[in-house]
Amino acid sequence: MTPLTDDLRxxxxxxENVWAEDDDFFLALANEHPVSRVLDLGCGTGRLTTALAAAGHIVMGVDPDEGAVTAARLKPHAEDVDWVLGTSSALDSGARFDLVLMTAHVVQAIADPGEWRRTLADLHRVLVPGGRLAFDSRDPAARAWERWNPQESHGMTELDDGTRVEGWYEVTAVTDGVVTLDEHAVLPDGTHDVQTGELAFRDEDRLRGDLRREGFTVDHVFGGWHREPVGRGDGELVVVAHR
Structure with a gap:
């Protein structure tokens, strides 16, 4: 297997991940309070982060993937974002935010229970009293991982230069609510990249309990991007809480 370069990844x-209804939801949530101090934790390549800055918010984007942060710095309005390479542990002790966002199911990538608790504690520390935390996580009841197989997940993605990349997912284990999977990408020249990851599937009760233990009050849990009840939306758990 040949790995992709950070730039190509x-x-x-x-x-593969263009602006969609989830971005609309989180941007609208931020815009309920103009000129907010917003932390985008797990910002990736900065699609939403830069949109938040363009909307006039004071924004910090944090992600441990150096290649993703490098790409984010090249986007329009990136100069208006404070970029940090790392996780929530990299947040300055004096940092304060009105809103923290964790989008694109980034909370599921925090699969280790201890790291998840530390992340929530870090976010509680940097939010102002009444400050909000919002994130999305796939509802385990929808069993999305059952569709992550080479047949149902197979697809082709065309890059801006015309290169067509073949891709698919393959689950290798499901243990105690944690799904281990391989993400495959194959280029026309035969380059075959495989990224292995773990995703934690936490149900609504678990998320509510975890947040409560770290001092948060849960305001809403929606099942989709139009604020549907859980189980009647998009197979999501969209959580909005406050400190």
Whole structure:
């Protein structure tokens, strides 16, 4: 297996993940309070982060993937974002935010229970009293991982230069609510990249309990991007809480 370069992986990510209803939801949430101090934790290549800056918010984007942050710095309005390479542990002790966002199911990538608790504690620390935390996580009841197989997940993505990339997912284990999967990408020259990851599937009760233990009050849990009840939306758990 031949790994993709960081630049190509970021380009592929942006081609596969374009602006969608989830971005509309989180941007609208931020815009309920103009000129907010917003932390985009797990900002990736900065699609939403730069849109928040363009909307006039004071924005910090944090992500541990150096290639993704490098790509984010090249986007329009990136100069208006404070970019930090790292996780929530990299946040300055004096940092304060009115809103923290964790989008694109980034909370599921925090699969280790200890790291998840530390992340929530870090976010509680940097939010002002009454400050909000919002994130999305796939509802385990929808069993999305059952469709992550080479047949149902197979697809082709065309990059801006015309390169066509073949891709698919393959689940290798499901253990105690954690799904281990391989993400495959194959270029026309035969380059075959495989990224292995773990995603934690936490149900609504678990998320509510985890947030409560770290001092948060849950305001809403929606099942989709139009604020549907859980189980009647898009197979999502869209959580809005406050400190």
């Amino acid at each position: 970021a380009t592929l990510y942006d081609a």
